[in-house]
Amino acid sequence: MELRTITFLVVGATFAIYFGIAIWARASSTSDFYVAGKGVHPISNGMATAADWMSAASFISMAGLIAFLGYSGSVYLMGWTGGYVLMALLLAPYLRKFGKFTVPAFVGDRYYSSTARIVAVLCLLVMSLTYVIGQMRGVGVAFSRFLEVDISIGLFAGMGIVFIYAVLGGMKGITYTQIAQYVVLIFAYTVPAVFISLQLTGVVLPQIGLGSTLNDGNGVFLLQRLDMVLTELGFDAFTTNATINPLNMVLLTMALMFGTAGLPHVIIRFFTVPRVRDARSSAGWALVFIALLYTTAPAVGGMAMFNFIKTLHPGGVGNPESALVIEERPEWMRRWEITGLLAFEDKAGDGRIHFYNDENPPAWAIEHQLEGNEMVKIDRDIMVLANPEIANLPNWVIALVAAGGIAAALSTAAGLLLAISSAISHDLLKGVFMPKISEKRELQASRISMAGAIVLAGYLGLNPPGFAAEVVALAFGLAASSLFPTLIMGIFVKRMNKEGAICGMLAGLGSTLLYIFLFKGWFFIPGTNVLPDTAGSWLFGIQPQSFGTIGALINIIVALVVSRMTAPPPDNIQQIIEDIRVPKGAGSAIDH
Amino acid sequence: MSHDSNDSAIAYWREHLRLLTVCLVIWFSVSFLLGILFVGQVNRVTLGGYPLGLWFAMQGSIFTFVVLIFFYTWKMSKIDKKYDVEEE
Numbered sequence: 001m002e003l004r005t006i007t008f009l010v011v012g013a014t015f016a017i018y019f020g021i022a023i024w025a026r027a028s029s030t031s032d033f034y035v036a037g038k039g040v041h042p043i044s045n046g047m048a049t050a051a052d053w054m055s056a057a058s059f060i061s062m063a064g065l066i067a068f069l070g071y072s073g074s075v076y077l078m079g080w081t082g083g084y085v086l087m088a089l090l091l092a093p094y095l096r097k098f099g100k101f102t103v104p105a106f107v108g109d110r111y112y113s114s115t116a117r118i119v120a121v122l123c124l125l126v127m128s129l130t131y132v133i134g135q136m137r138g139v140g141v142a143f144s145r146f147l148e149v150d151i152s153i154g155l156f157a158g159m160g161i162v163f164i165y166a167v168l169g170g171m172k173g174i175t176y177t178q179i180a181q182y183v184v185l186i187f188a189y190t191v192p193a194v195f196i197s198l199q200l201t202g203v204v205l206p207q208i209g210l211g212s213t214l215n216d217g218n219g220v221f222l223l224q225r226l227d228m229v230l231t232e233l234g235f236d237a238f239t240t241n242a243t244i245n246p247l248n249m250v251l252l253t254m255a256l257m258f259g260t261a262g263l264p265h266v267i268i269r270f271f272t273v274p275r276v277r278d279a280r281s282s283a284g285w286a287l288v289f290i291a292l293l294y295t296t297a298p299a300v301g302g303m304a305m306f307n308f309i310k311t312l313h314p315g316g317v318g319n320p321e322s323a324l325v326i327e328e329r330p331e332w333m334r335r336w337e338i339t340g341l342l343a344f345e346d347k348a349g350d351g352r353i354h355f356y357n358d359e360n361p362p363a364w365a366i367e368h369q370l371e372g373n374e375m376v377k378i379d380r381d382i383m384v385l386a387n388p389e390i391a392n393l394p395n396w397v398i399a400l401v402a403a404g405g406i407a408a409a410l411s412t413a414a415g416l417l418l419a420i421s422s423a424i425s426h427d428l429l430k431g432v433f434m435p436k437i438s439e440k441r442e443l444q445a446s447r448i449s450m451a452g453a454i455v456l457a458g459y460l461g462l463n464p465p466g467f468a469a470e471v472v473a474l475a476f477g478l479a480a481s482s483l484f485p486t487l488i489m490g491i492f493v494k495r496m497n498k499e500g501a502i503c504g505m506l507a508g509l510g511s512t513l514l515y516i517f518l519f520k521g522w523f524f525i526p527g528t529n530v531l532p533d534t535a536g537s538w539l540f541g542i543q544p545q546s547f548g549t550i551g552a553l554i555n556i557i558v559a560l561v562v563s564r565m566t567a568p569p570p571d572n573i574q575q576i577i578e579d580i581r582v583p584k585g586a587g588s589a590i591d592h
Numbered sequence: 593m594s595h596d597s598n599d600s601a602i603a604y605w606r607e608h609l610r611l612l613t614v615c616l617v618i619w620f621s622v623s624f625l626l627g628i629l630f631v632g633q634v635n636r637v638t639l640g641g642y643p644l645g646l647w648f649a650m651q652g653s654i655f656t657f658v659v660l661i662f663f664y665t666w667k668m669s670k671i672d673k674k675y676d677v678e679e680e
Contacts, residue, residue, distance in 0.1 A: 077651075081653070085619045089616070210641070442663065
């Protein structure tokens with residue numbers, strides 16, 4: 001069967017499942033809508049959290065980054081998983097004991113102030129919206145690529161689908177749909193990885209395959225050979241790539257960890273488990289399911305690079321005569337050329353494609369007087385999607401990867417939209433401005449705000465304010481610098497009062513936003529940046545993506561200083577803090 | 593709350609914080625120390641085809657995180673029981 005038909009069938013079948021579940025699990029009450037009742041088992045909850053958490057950035061982008069960044073790319077692996085340790089140890093059980101539906105509700109009650117609650121909503125909206133813009137873009141790209149339509153039509157199709165099941169289902173619908181999406185995306189990710197690992201090394205598990213010897217009979221380790229060919233082409237070796245310096249590796253990893261633990265759409269998950277104990281283990285289960293994909297990713301990246309170089313040098317590296325003849329290039333290259341994400345240019349005019357690092361040209365390239373690197377464009381984001389095609393895997397595997405990419409983008413978009421709509425309807429309307437609003441009206445308001453958020457995110461996704469990866473990094477930096485420290489201090493620093501928390505959140509959010517806008521342009525509008533985005537002009541060499549860690553420190557310092565200069569929190573609040581530190585007596589999540 | 597239950601609450605919290613410290617030291621060591629700051633030295637040891645530092649940065653830290661969370665959960669329920677603050 002033709003690739004396109006199979007893709008339609010596979011993606012269509014997965015959608016039928018998601019919709020069926022969304023309709024079957026329709027939310028009937030506000031509590032259902034926000035937290036999926038109390039009947040979600042930690043394992044199911046962990047699986048849904050994993051789907052919620054792993055977005056198009058994890059599925060499509062990350063392994064591609066690792067393919068090109070090698071060791072430096074491991075900041076994403078450590079950063080996006082280490083946050084779960086912080087969440088399980090420092091946040092989830094206490095927030096579960098506190099028993100509120102939303103993160104701003106916790107902030108508002110713990111800091112006895114509706115101003116604090118409004119500031120928390122502001123932080124939440126800024127970070128969720130920036131994150132969801134990247135996701136909508138991902139949805140659009142995936143749809144347009146596999147339905148072979150224009151990007152804007154792909155985006156509208158994606159918006160419609162997110163709208164229908166998120167708006168109908170609420171959290172309950174999303175939870176069960178996300179379990180299905182997890183299954184689809186993990187299959188789609190691991191099946192091609194297993195195939196490729198078998199092809200190259202004969203080892204089934206890609207995690208072990210990447211560290212094994214090639215099965216060409218020479219007994220050379222795959223990583224050794226990969227380092228050798230990369231160095232011969234003038235690139236950094238995979239295992240020691242130093243594109244990101246140690247300072248930025250530490251700060252970026254920390255920012256991604258803090259950001260993970262501070263993302264409201266992930267935290268909200270831990271309000272849905274029956275007991276405090278389950279909140280602890282839910283984070284563990286979520287990480288088990290995430291680790292399946294994350295430990296596979298380095299193998300996907302490394303092996304994709306290996307195969308990619310082999311495709312371009314059928315006769316071996318280090319000799320221009322053995323480079324790929326343009327007329328003989330494989331079908332997958334022609335297919336990706338159409339998207340504009342892959343391009344070459346025959347600079348030397350010899351009918352071959354010469355791929356090497358022309359900023360650090362190897363001796364053989366100089367000797368043969370090549371005219372520069374001829375692989376002028378290889379978008380990192382195509383590596384995962386093109387990977388099965390590069391390795392000549394069957395069409396159904398390629399179709400499966402398409403379905404997986406769409407599942408990853410959709411599940412995260414839906415979770416984020418739910419966090420946005422509950423912040424507006426529950427925290428702003430019911431919590432602050434219209435306390436007497438009826439349950440039915442509140443549900444209506446949350447659906448309307450969800451629809452509004454989809455339209456806004458879709459619009460910004462059409463006219464993206466920058467690369468998706470930049471937008472996602474901003475979202476993490478903002479979460480790390482605003483909500484994460486405030487939540488931690490709310491639990492562990494009894495003396496922390498409302499003045500400290502409010503000033504801290506504003507200082508953390510403000511400084512991080514400012515630092516990023518200085519280099520990336522105001523509100524990401526190209527050309528409005530005050531300083532060039534280069535290592536030379538960064539403050540102390542800190543890249544904007546890494547600044548979330550500094551923002552978090554600013555938040556903590558400001559909060560501690562201000563709280564010492566103002567009145568301590570009232571006795572009943574101190575009592576509440578004592579109370580959330582022990583599991584005993586946790587009721588179900590309650591409304592107020 | 594009576595006075596002895598208050599004492600026991602303080603002891604419970606202390607023991608809890610000790611456990612947290614141990615877990616966070618492990619969390620920091622496998623990622624920031626082995627995976628980033630001392631990666632060059634750790635890389636001198638190899639694990640199959642993996643230099644060990646690279647392996648910690650790409651896989652070892654993640655496996656440790658998973659085990660760490662379940663260890664914490666298990667240890668905490670024992671502490672909860674000891675101080676009689678577990679859920680019904």
